[in-house]
Amino acid sequence: MKTQDRPLDQDDLAMADLGEIQDWTSLAGPDGDDSGPEVVRALVHRVMAETPWQPWPLRQGEVIADEMVSWGFTTPRGSTLIVFDGLVFADCPDSGWSAYDIGPDDIAAAEAGLDAQWPDHFALATRHWGEPDYVGDDSEPGFADDWAPGAAAGHRHLAVWLRPGAELHLYSIKPTKDPLTNAVGVNYAVYID
DSSP states (O other), X not given: OEEEEEOSHHHXXXXXXXXXXXXXXXXXXXXXXXXSHHHHHHHHHHHHHHSSOEEOOOOTTOXXXXXXXXXXXXXXXXXXXXXXXXXXXXOOTTSEEEEESOOGGGHHHHHHXXXXXXXXXXXXXXXXXXXXXXXXXXXXXXXXXXXXXXTTTTEEEEEEEEETTEEEEEEEEOOOTTTTOOEEEEEEEEEEO
């Protein structure tokens, strides 16, 4: 198993950006399977109308592909956020701890790494988002269904913050041997209603 451990600076900025949105209702898009240029343009216009985030520009000659359902945005803090009609997540590749190239004999070490890193990520999220509406881990009986049916299935940790129109989740995936989990870390996303 290999690991990387970097400062949480990018996550700090991205969590601050996400924490500024108190009502996500107007950012939610249609709950459908549509894709393509019209879907992406509608998403971009919705996000630009409600946030200071700037969409990635199209390069000369670039077109929005028919299968596209999301778009990237840059915040005033310099964070990169990927937005779908029902989901927002930060792209912070140089922030935080992760384990990768996990082998079958590395599961306990990956779990220990997640447990060691969780408090710092949780403290950061709490600083930007306040006290969570729910927090739990897989050592608790019924954890998979405590927040909502199946909400924490396959997770090692989960914390949830409620906002109008959304749930902010901080979580880690539970590493397993079968199927073999090849990478883990502490992640977060906004699930928009």
